[in-house]
Amino acid sequence: MNTQVIYTKIPxxxxxPSETFEIKxxxxxxxxxxxxxxxxxxxxxFLSVDPYxxxxxxxxxxxxxxxxxxxxxxxxxGAVVEVxxxxxxxxxxxxxxVTFSPxxxxxxxxxxxxxxxxxxxxxxxxxxxxLSYYLGVLGMPGLTAYIGLHKFCEPLTPGQTLYVSAxxxxxxxxxxxxxxxxxLRVVGSAGSDDKVAFLKEMGFDEAFNYKKHPDFVSxxxxxxxxxxDIYFExxxxxxxxxxxxxANDFCRIAVCGMISQYNRTENPEGIHNxxxxxxxxxxxxxxIVSDHAAECGSKCIPTFAKxxxxxKMRYRETIAVGIENTPxxxxxxxxxxxxxxxIVKVADL
Amino acid sequence: MNTQVIYTKIPxxxxxPSETFEIKxxxxxxxxxxxxxxxxxxxxxFLSVDPYxxxxxxxxxxxxxxxxxxxxxxxxxGAVVEVxxxxxxxxxxxxxxVTFSPxxxxxxxxxxxxxxxxxxxxxxxxxxxxLSYYLGVLGMPGLTAYIGLHKFCEPLTPGQTLYVSAxxxxxxxxxxxxxxxxxLRVVGSAGSDDKVAFLKEMGFDEAFNYKKHPDFVSxxxxxxxxxxDIYFExxxxxxxxxxxxxANDFCRIAVCGMISQYNRTENPEGIHNxxxxxxxxxxxxxxIVSDHAAECGSKCIPTFAKxxxxxKMRYRETIAVGIENTPxxxxxxxxxxxxxxxIVKVADL
Numbered sequence: 001m002n003t004q005v006i007y008t009k010i011p012x013x014x015x016x017p018s019e020t021f022e023i024k025x026x027x028x029x030x031x032x033x034x035x036x037x038x039x040x041x042x043x044x045x046f047l048s049v050d051p052y053x054x055x056x057x058x059x060x061x062x063x064x065x066x067x068x069x070x071x072x073x074x075x076x077x078g079a080v081v082e083v084x085x086x087x088x089x090x091x092x093x094x095x096x097x098v099t100f101s102p103x104x105x106x107x108x109x110x111x112x113x114x115x116x117x118x119x120x121x122x123x124x125x126x127x128x129x130x131l132s133y134y135l136g137v138l139g140m141p142g143l144t145a146y147i148g149l150h151k152f153c154e155p156l157t158p159g160q161t162l163y164v165s166a167x168x169x170x171x172x173x174x175x176x177x178x179x180x181x182x183x184l185r186v187v188g189s190a191g192s193d194d195k196v197a198f199l200k201e202m203g204f205d206e207a208f209n210y211k212k213h214p215d216f217v218s219x220x221x222x223x224x225x226x227x228x229d230i231y232f233e234x235x236x237x238x239x240x241x242x243x244x245x246x247a248n249d250f251c252r253i254a255v256c257g258m259i260s261q262y263n264r265t266e267n268p269e270g271i272h273n274x275x276x277x278x279x280x281x282x283x284x285x286x287x288i289v290s291d292h293a294a295e296c297g298s299k300c301i302p303t304f305a306k307x308x309x310x311x312k313m314r315y316r317e318t319i320a321v322g323i324e325n326t327p328x329x330x331x332x333x334x335x336x337x338x339x340x341x342x343i344v345k346v347a348d349l
Numbered sequence: 350m351n352t353q354v355i356y357t358k359i360p361x362x363x364x365x366p367s368e369t370f371e372i373k374x375x376x377x378x379x380x381x382x383x384x385x386x387x388x389x390x391x392x393x394x395f396l397s398v399d400p401y402x403x404x405x406x407x408x409x410x411x412x413x414x415x416x417x418x419x420x421x422x423x424x425x426x427g428a429v430v431e432v433x434x435x436x437x438x439x440x441x442x443x444x445x446x447v448t449f450s451p452x453x454x455x456x457x458x459x460x461x462x463x464x465x466x467x468x469x470x471x472x473x474x475x476x477x478x479x480l481s482y483y484l485g486v487l488g489m490p491g492l493t494a495y496i497g498l499h500k501f502c503e504p505l506t507p508g509q510t511l512y513v514s515a516x517x518x519x520x521x522x523x524x525x526x527x528x529x530x531x532x533l534r535v536v537g538s539a540g541s542d543d544k545v546a547f548l549k550e551m552g553f554d555e556a557f558n559y560k561k562h563p564d565f566v567s568x569x570x571x572x573x574x575x576x577x578d579i580y581f582e583x584x585x586x587x588x589x590x591x592x593x594x595x596a597n598d599f600c601r602i603a604v605c606g607m608i609s610q611y612n613r614t615e616n617p618e619g620i621h622n623x624x625x626x627x628x629x630x631x632x633x634x635x636x637i638v639s640d641h642a643a644e645c646g647s648k649c650i651p652t653f654a655k656x657x658x659x660x661k662m663r664y665r666e667t668i669a670v671g672i673e674n675t676p677x678x679x680x681x682x683x684x685x686x687x688x689x690x691x692i693v694k695v696a697d698l
Contacts, residue, residue: 236624249414255626257627258623258627261624268623269619270621274585274604274607275607275610275617281637282634283635284626285631285633286625286627286631287630288627288630
């Protein structure tokens with residue numbers, strides 16, 4: 001049998017695991033699968049669930065940088081997969097790849113990713129780090145942190161204050177630890193006391209639980225007494241408004257995500273203090289990792305791999321087990337129930 | 350007698366000429382004035398009234414890039430003045446200067462401007478352009494256009510679409526004509542049919558009266574069929590929301606002003622589609638001319654002076670006559686009743 005996670009219905013507000021998705025089991029024998037030229041039969045090891053996926057759950061006519069997901073088909077996302085049978089000369093059976101792939105246990109995929117390069121994991125069977133890290137600190141989220149800081153927040157002046165929201169998330173924990181390594185003063189926010197404790201363990205100078213401090217301006221002034229020089233924006237809405245109030249002149253804001261708004265498609269929060277952009281000469285730069293992956297990947301991944309090997313960086317994950325739990329892992333992540341990068345483990349290598 | 354325009358009361362909403370200001374006449378004989386060392390007795394020739402002045406009319410404890418105006422004193426702003434008696438070796442009697450000066454017919458000012466350099470107008474009595482242009486295309490507004498484009502909107506790719514709001518205003522008309530000279534396709538909006546006709550005369554590819562087209566998204570799609578690559582932001586609010594919808598990927602937005610919001614201090618409009626900043630990788634840069642004046646002035650002013658001399662650029666002004674009309678000229682400008690740069694002529698040279 002092969003288990004597939006079918007995307008069945010465009011959600012309104014927060015998706016519901018059993019309404020937005022259907023778990024489908026189909027008869028399957030890998031031996032009978034025909035692999036066309038230029039394709040690969042792969043076995044899924046890990047699936048990534050990420051905030052941006054919510055933005056794909058929309059009517060196809062609504063334009064965005066990322067095509068709308070297709071109702072009635074398996075949902076797709078970043079995955080670590082093992083090549084069971086290669087129909088392409090660039091890949092060999094037994095290789096472990098990071099690519100963009102349907103949420104299925106076994107699947108035939110093109111040997112060219114629609115979302116950029118397919119990464120081959122070196123020596124996967126002797127890896128010193130969990131292979132799931134290639135969906136996190138050594139994958140798209142790590143690269144997002146690196147690109148956001150180096151392409152959109154420079155100068156990264158030691159001693160200046162960087163604030164990152166969703167700081168215990170897939171991207172935020174890398175942003176904070178890397179910025180600390182560069183000598184910045186780092187402040188993070190997250191949605192539970194456990195996450196706040198984790199951020200402090202990771203070396204964050206200050207961290208706060210935004211659910212306990214609904215007056216964001218006040219808690220930001222308290223934790224960033226010298227103001228905010230760099231904001232790594234993951235949440236949007238009222239937090240962005242508050243940052244505008246506490247920002248210093250010439251504040252750089254890398255706009256990476258706005259998770260607080262993704263389930264408010266019908267009534268997004270308004271930002272009312274836009275004049276601060278002029279008054280404080282703020283620069284806001286929206287960015288998408290895939291625009292810069294080719295340029296930055298070769299610098300970023302070795303840097304973080306070295307930090308991990310030397311114990312200078314840690315990476316926290318929440319791992320659900322079993323492909324049938326992917327919908328719940330996805331919705332839990334949207335609700336902030338995950339701690340660190342949200343991953344689904346589908347199979348062992 | 351010397352006429353002064355005193356700022357009497359912090360306004361709520363739109364200022365009222367006779368409530369926000371008081372015209373005061375005081376006995377005055379220039380011969381009796383003692384000019385201290387490092388100061389100048391000047392006669393005001395032209396006063397500038399500008400949108401940013403509204404933002405100075407606030408409680409002093411509200412921080413902004415520009416100090417709050419002081420209630421009970423003459424209001425201050427950009428001015429063209431003639432030196433009547435110099436108490437400073439750098440300036441001579443009879444010179445004509447552009448500086449920051451109180452709204453008074455005659456006044457003693459420091460020979461150092463609190464707002465950057467004092468500019469000496471060369472050969473003012475043989476000037477080929479009106480001296481008021483030094484408060485417009487050859488002054489702060491012209492420099493604002495130049496800096497906004499070159500520092501925050503590059504690349505200025507010929508053929509790309511630039512949209513400028515408040516396009517018939519002090520800054521907008523320079524932005525549009527200069528962008529045309531650089532080869533961009535230029536679209537402008539303004540608040541009357543006369544202004545729209547003027548923009549078309551100036552060579553704008555398209556122009557529209559925003560008061561007749563309350564559906565900003567629709568009119569922007571119509572006038573910018575290839576989308577917006579560069580937006581020179583002067584108005585804020587719903588227009589900025591609409592631009593986010595019509596922007597192309599990698600759109601650059603120079604955030605220069607938000608005049609639609611200046612009289613809404615208690616209830617600014619919210620921007621609800623901030624996610625477009627990510628989706629379209631938009632860059633928004635707030636800026637203030639004085640941060641860059643020293644760097645850019647020496648390139649900008651000769652460029653525009655040459656364009657004017659060659660007839661490649663025109664500059665429209667609305668000139669009120671008499672210092673006692675300054676409050677009305679200011680409020681008219683905030684309401685968009687001016688056409689081009691709003692100026693008050695106080696005296697002949």
